[in-house]
Amino acid sequence: MQNEWLYIGLFLVIGVIVPLVPLVFARLVAPRKPNRIKQSTYECGIETVGESWVQFKAQYYIFALVFLVFDVETVFLFPWALTLQQLPLFVVLEGILFIGILVAGLVYAWRKGMLEWV
Amino acid sequence: MSIPLSWYLILAAVLFCIGLFGVLSRKNAIAILLGIELMLNAVNINLVAFWRYSSPAQMAGQAFAVIVFAVAAAEVAVGLALIISVYRRRKTVIADEIDLMKW
Amino acid sequence: MTAEQIIFLLTGVLVIGSALLVVSVRNLLHAALWLVVSLFGVAVLYAILQANFLAVVQIVVYIGAIAILFIFAVMLTRRELLDKGSQTRTAWLIPALLGLLILAGLVLLIMSVPGVNKTAGALPTGLDTVKLLGTALVSPDAYVLPFEVASVLLLAALVGAVYIATAGNKK
C-alpha cells in the first residue's frame, strides 16, 4: 500500500477522534435533566404544528439532478486537463467538444425553464 | 501488494449478489435502485483489481471504470426522475403497484 | 498475515456489512446512508489498489452527488410510506436463495481460474497513473470514443431526466 493513503487514512481517524474528545468530555461534565418540554421540537415558542418531515419543493430535486450530471462530466475533464501540455492541439479540441456537449445540456435545461425557481 | 487477486474478486462477487438480492427482494423502487448501485460498484471493483494485477501501464480497467461511473450517474438520474414522476401521478413508489405497462 | 491484508479484511467487512444493511433496513433513509458507508469502503479499496483518481472520484461522484440525489428522492416520496411495515416482498426467500446460488457459482468460477491467487508487484516508480488515464481517455487509438459517448450519454440522461421530472408540472 502507498504510504500517502496510509497517512490520509490515519488523518481521517484522528480527524474523527479530535471532534469526539470535547463531546465525550461534555457528556461527563454537562448536566442532564431532560423533560418533555425541553425536548420538544423547537418552534419559536409555540406548539409544533403538523408533521416535521415536511414535503419540500421538487425544485430542489431538479437542481440536484442537473448538478449530478454536470459534476460527473466536469470531474472527467481532470485527466484531460492534466495531459493537455503533452498532447497535440487536436486533443484540446476533443476536450472542448466534451465541454460543448456539456453546454448543450445546460442550454436545454435553460430553455426548458428548468433553471427557473417556480 | 500482499493481497491475492482472488480476494478482490470474491469481495466483488459477494457485493454483486447482495445487490442482486436487494433488487429482487425490495418493494420500494428507490431501494431497488440502491441495489443496482451496489451491483455496479461490484463491477468497478473487478475492473480496477484487474487493472492493478494485470498490467498497470495499460489503463483499460480504469478507463472502463470511468465509463461505469458515467453510466451509474445516468442511470440514477433517469431512474429517480421516473420514480418521482410516477410518485406524483400515482402516489406510490412500490414497484409492484407500478404496473401500467401490463396492459 | 500482513498489515495490508488486515486493512483489506476490515474494509471488506465494512463494505459487505453495510451492503447487507442497505438491502435489509426498513428506514429507507438509513439504507441510503449505509450505501454511503459501503461506497466509502469501496473508495478505500481503490486507494489500496493505488487507483488514486478513482478513489477520490468515487467519493466525489457517489457520496457527493448520487447519495445526495437518493436522499432527496427518499424525502420527496416519504409522505405515504413512513417506513412502517415490511419493506421487503413476502417471497424474499427465493431471491436470497438465488443470490446464494449465483454467489456459489461465481466463487467456484473465480477459484478455477489459473493464477487467480497471484499478488501484484509494486507499481513502477514514476508511473503517474492519473496522467496515463488522461492520455488513454483522449488518445484516438485508445478510449476517446467511449469517453465522448459517455458525455453524450450523460447529456441524454440530463435531457431525459429533466423532461420526465417536470413533465406533469405545467398542468
Next chain:
Amino acid sequence: MTFWNDPINFIAAWLTGVLTGWHLPSALVTVILYIIGITVLIVFAMTLDIGLVWIERKVVARFQDRLGPNRIGPFGLIQPVADIIKMVIKEDITPDGADKIVYNIAPVLAATSVIVLWAILPLASTIYGVDLNVGLLYIVAAGALGTLAIIMAGWSSHNKYALLGAFRMVSNMVSYEIPMVIILLIPTILANTMSIRGITQAQSGMWFAILSPLALLIFLVSAIAELGRSPFDLNEAESEIVAGFHIEYTGMKFGWFYAGELLHAFTFGGFMAILFFGGYGGFFGLEKLSFFAWLNIPFIQVLVFLAKAMLGYWVIMWVKYSVPRIRIDHMLAFNWKFLVPLSLAVLIDTAILSKVLASQPGWLYAAGMFGSNLVIGLVTIEILRAYGRKHHQPAGVSTPSQAMQG
C-alpha cells in the same frame, strides 16, 4: 539537512533513530511518526480555529462600529476559551423525535470534513502532510462529506426549519460546486499537475491570479457559497427559518458546526492563496537572490502562507459583513445562468491559449492570458449591461429573470 531547512524530516529522522533503538518494527515506527505528525498538525489547526473565533468577533465588531470582546484577558483574547468552556458545560438536549445516531454523527462529520483538508495543505516547502497527485479532487471530495453532514443534521433533527435549512444549504452547495470544480481545472492546466504542492511550485515565477484573474473571482464567489456564508446564508436566514440545519443542536455539538465553518473559511482562504497567489512561495523569483534567501526558511514560509490565507479569510469576512442576503431563486439563477457559463468560457480560453502560447516567451504568455481574461470580463459586463437595459423594470419590482444582474 538541518533543523532550519527541513524541520519535519529532521525531527522524523531523530525519532526514527530513537524508536528503532527500542527494536520496534519499521512499519510501526512509520505509523507512530505519522500519528505524532498528524496530531501536531490537527492541534495546530484547532488552536488556530480558537484564534479565528476571536478574530471573527473582533472584525465583525469593527465592521459594525462596536468594540467586540474586550473583557476577558487582554483585548478579550481569552474570550474564545471561555466560550468553549461554556459550550462544554451546557446541557446537551436531543429533541424527542430525533434520529439519535444520525443526529450525533452529523456534527462530528461536519468538523472532520474540514479537518481532513489540512492533510494536503502545504504550509512550507518542507512542511506538509502529504503530496497527493489528485490533491484538487481531494478538496472536492472533502466538500462532499460536508454536504452529507448537513443533510444528515437537517433530516435527523426532526424539525421543519432544520430540514428546510438543510435543503437550501445543500442545493446551494451542490450548485456552486460546479463552477468551483470547473475553476479548479484552470490551475490544473496552468501548472500541469493536480498536486497542491506542484501547483504552489509552478507559481514561483508568476501567480495564477495574474494569469487568470477571472478564475480567482469565480473561485472566491463559489467558495463563499460553499461555506454558506453571507450573502449566501439562506440556510440559516434567522428571519425565515430561525437558524437552519443546526437549529436543534446545543452545546458543543453546535460548537462543532460553528468552529467547522470558521476553520473552513480560513482553509478556503488558504486554498485561494495556494491556487492563485503562490502559497508559501511565489515571490516572483526574489527568493533566488542571496539578499532574500531568508524567504526560503520553512518557518518564514509558514508565516507567509498564514498571512496570505488570513488575507483571503479577511476578504471572505469583508463580503460577509457588507453584502445583504440574496433570495434563493436569485442565488441559483446567478450560479447556473452566470457563473457556470462564465467559468466554462474561461476554461476553454485557458485550454486553447495555454496550448497556443506554450512555446512563447514568459512575458507574452502572461500578457496573453491576462489580456484574454480581460476581454472575457469586458464582454461579460457588456452582455450583462445589454441584458439589464432590455429587462429594465422600475425599482422595487423584481422578477427571477432579473437575477442575472447579480
